[in-house]
Amino acid sequence: MKYLVGVDLGVTDIKVGVVDKYGRLIRKDSIPTLKERTFEAIISDTAALILNVLDSEDIEVKDVKYIGVGTPGIPNNKEGIIVRNYTLNFHNAPIRSEIQKHINLPVFIENDANCAALAESVAGAAEDYDHSVTIKLGTGIGGGIIVNNSIYSGFNFAGAELGHMVVSMSGEKCTCGRKGCWEAYASATALIKQIKEAAQENPESIINKLVDNDYSKINERTVFEAAKQKDEVSKVVIQKYLEYLSEGVANIINILQPDVIVIGGEISKEGDNLIKQLRDLVYEKVYSKEVSMPEIKTAQTGSASVMIGAAMLGLY
Amino acid sequence: MKYLVGVDLGVTDIKVGVVDKYGRLIRKDSIPTLKERTFEAIISDTAALILNVLDSEDIEVKDVKYIGVGTPGIPNNKEGIIVRNYTLNFHNAPIRSEIQKHINLPVFIENDANCAALAESVAGAAEDYDHSVTIKLGTGIGGGIIVNNSIYSGFNFAGAELGHMVVSMSGEKCTCGRKGCWEAYASATALIKQIKEAAQENPESIINKLVDNDYSKINERTVFEAAKQKDEVSKVVIQKYLEYLSEGVANIINILQPDVIVIGGEISKEGDNLIKQLRDLVYEKVYSKEVSMPEIKTAQTGSASVMIGAAMLGLY
Numbered sequence: 001m002k003y004l005v006g007v008d009l010g011v012t013d014i015k016v017g018v019v020d021k022y023g024r025l026i027r028k029d030s031i032p033t034l035k036e037r038t039f040e041a042i043i044s045d046t047a048a049l050i051l052n053v054l055d056s057e058d059i060e061v062k063d064v065k066y067i068g069v070g071t072p073g074i075p076n077n078k079e080g081i082i083v084r085n086y087t088l089n090f091h092n093a094p095i096r097s098e099i100q101k102h103i104n105l106p107v108f109i110e111n112d113a114n115c116a117a118l119a120e121s122v123a124g125a126a127e128d129y130d131h132s133v134t135i136k137l138g139t140g141i142g143g144g145i146i147v148n149n150s151i152y153s154g155f156n157f158a159g160a161e162l163g164h165m166v167v168s169m170s171g172e173k174c175t176c177g178r179k180g181c182w183e184a185y186a187s188a189t190a191l192i193k194q195i196k197e198a199a200q201e202n203p204e205s206i207i208n209k210l211v212d213n214d215y216s217k218i219n220e221r222t223v224f225e226a227a228k229q230k231d232e233v234s235k236v237v238i239q240k241y242l243e244y245l246s247e248g249v250a251n252i253i254n255i256l257q258p259d260v261i262v263i264g265g266e267i268s269k270e271g272d273n274l275i276k277q278l279r280d281l282v283y284e285k286v287y288s289k290e291v292s293m294p295e296i297k298t299a300q301t302g303s304a305s306v307m308i309g310a311a312m313l314g315l316y
Numbered sequence: 317m318k319y320l321v322g323v324d325l326g327v328t329d330i331k332v333g334v335v336d337k338y339g340r341l342i343r344k345d346s347i348p349t350l351k352e353r354t355f356e357a358i359i360s361d362t363a364a365l366i367l368n369v370l371d372s373e374d375i376e377v378k379d380v381k382y383i384g385v386g387t388p389g390i391p392n393n394k395e396g397i398i399v400r401n402y403t404l405n406f407h408n409a410p411i412r413s414e415i416q417k418h419i420n421l422p423v424f425i426e427n428d429a430n431c432a433a434l435a436e437s438v439a440g441a442a443e444d445y446d447h448s449v450t451i452k453l454g455t456g457i458g459g460g461i462i463v464n465n466s467i468y469s470g471f472n473f474a475g476a477e478l479g480h481m482v483v484s485m486s487g488e489k490c491t492c493g494r495k496g497c498w499e500a501y502a503s504a505t506a507l508i509k510q511i512k513e514a515a516q517e518n519p520e521s522i523i524n525k526l527v528d529n530d531y532s533k534i535n536e537r538t539v540f541e542a543a544k545q546k547d548e549v550s551k552v553v554i555q556k557y558l559e560y561l562s563e564g565v566a567n568i569i570n571i572l573q574p575d576v577i578v579i580g581g582e583i584s585k586e587g588d589n590l591i592k593q594l595r596d597l598v599y600e601k602v603y604s605k606e607v608s609m610p611e612i613k614t615a616q617t618g619s620a621s622v623m624i625g626a627a628m629l630g631l632y
Contacts, residue, residue: 010393039459074604074606074607083606083607084604084606101502101576129471130471131470131471143571145571145572147463147468150431152463152572153573154447154572154573154574154610155445155446155447155573155574155575155610156573156604156608156609156610157559157573157605157607158573158603158604159570159571159573160571161570161571161574161603161604162570162571164567164570164603165481165567165570165571166483166563166566166567166601167482167483167484167485167496168483168484168485168496169483169484169487169560169563171485176603177568178601178603180483180484194441195341204540244485245487247482248405250482250494251480251482252571253477254475254477254481255459255461255475255476255477255478255481255568255571256461256470256475256481257469257471257473257474258471259336259471260471285494287474287477287494288390288472288477290390290399290400290474291390291399291473291474292472294471294472296471
């Protein structure tokens with residue numbers, strides 16, 4: 001059996017994993033991206049890390065089938081480039097040919113959120129299903145759509161920008177320039193803003209105690225922690241946030257009716273506590289109540305998701 | 317070559333067409349649905365109409381490959397039933413077996429909006445493309461999603477309810493019970509409401525003259541007619557309506573990035589006049605400006621769309 005290599009080329013870290021054909025991680029390692037460097041320096045270090053990880057498992061390059069790379073931005077796998085990646089400042093970056101200067105293997109390129117969705121489809125919460133949508137609640141809302149077990153990203157590879165679905169015309173300003181995008185209400189960033197505002201307006205809230213009145217310590221799970229301590233303010237914040245989250249999830253269901261919606265990101269660690277409330281709110285909103293509703297689950301592949309999904313790119 | 321039969325089982329009329337494998341309509345006929353009748357009576361008349369249409373072209377049943385039926389509601393083609401169709405009051409209606417009591421041929425069943433999308437994909441505005449989304453602006457907003465030249469409707473056949481994507485949380489009440497659905501802003505019904513309100517508020521508007529102050533005569537194209545006569549009130553109504561329409565179209569592009577978005581319904585007869593303005597508004601709103609945007613076109617298969625799409629069900 002040949003091994004597969006998955007690379008998560010991220011803004012902070014470059015992670016490399018050796019994966020088997022079932023999407024199981026055999027070994028991984030990571031280095032800081034140091035994104036201010038040149039593209040060539042970043043890829044050179046990525047290639048060296050790949051060779052190191054292979055070496056530590058006594059795997060030779062000839063025993064590897066291909067390398068898959070997941071990175072933010074719009075990929076063009078046909079050309080082997082990233083068309084545009086703002087966070088890493090790549091513009092028509094020839095990732096395939098640059099890696100192949102160091103390692104002679106086929107190279108596949110894909111958007112990182114799409115890789116995470118593929119990882120969930122192959123070896124995670126969606127593994128028993130053909131159609132899934134994975135939503136990552138982070139700085140923004142990243143999305144990946146799986147149709148018939150493969151990534152669907154449209155004719156130009158730029159689809160699944162689920163966070164940039166407007167749910168409130170003329171609403172909150174989004175980083176993309178539009179108003180009312182879902183991620184301006186339901187990303188982790190949006191939740192943290194909602195928590196801060198509630199804490200400021202309600203000095204008696206347990207949120208303030210939990211962070212010693214230092215709002216820079218607030219993260220997306222603070223409000224759940226406070227709610228467990230019976231903080232009423234936090235319960236209101238969570239309820240409102242889940243309303244926002246459910247509007248977008250219900251929209252995705254009305255449009256795509258995947259077998260399963262997979263929720264990832266730090267918030268998803270709240271598990272059933274979160275999913276049950278979310279499912280009830282979504283059910284109220286879906287259009288077709290005469291048929292079963294897609295399942296809603298938390299992501300299972302965690303911080304390895306992009307690596308695992310990237311490693312699967314040549315198989316699905 | 318075997319012939320294909322497509323049936324548009326609608327609320328007002330039952331239309332039957334004989335179609336060739338390229339989606340070209342050879343002959344068609346229609347009868348009123350008289351929807352208050354029993355399901356059995358409706359299907360019995362449908363079967364008689366099929367046999368009549370075949371007979372008038374001297375085609376025998378053995379020269380027909382199958383019958384495809386497009387009808388409102390949620391289909392289950394596996395079971396050969398319509399799970400639920402509110403407008404015709406069908407509930408788990410066994411369309412396949414009921415037709416087969418009269419004609420011994422395979423029968424495929426699909427939602428009518430999905431059929432229209434397939435017709436555009438096979439023989440209409442999307443025929444040169446793999447991925448398309450067809451939007452019909454009518455009483456509501458119907459939608460059909462084509463992925464890799466086939467209908468995509470999710471695991472439960474209930475997807476592509478594009479009109480029930482909320483674009484304005486807590487906004488206009490929708491017939492589905494939710495608030496802020498796209499169809500409450502951008503359907504033909506919504507446009508007619510917007511035109512009436514503008515005409516009432518602006519007695520000097522040409523709209524009032526065009527309909528002799530009889531608002532029941534207003535249809536979705538009245539406002540375009542008035543705008544051609546330089547009516548400033550109408551220009552404002554159109555601009556606002558196209559803003560609403562563009563919000564949903566941009567959302568669909570951000571999510572699905574199909575090769576082409578096909579706009580159907582009476583409004584689409586405005587043609588380039590409409591499409592050009594819409595495209596400019598959509599371009600402002602799409603997330604990924606570094607790659608080409610999907611094309612936006614008007615539907616080409618017109619009132620035959622459901623028949624043609626239904627006739628293609630066994631081929632795609």
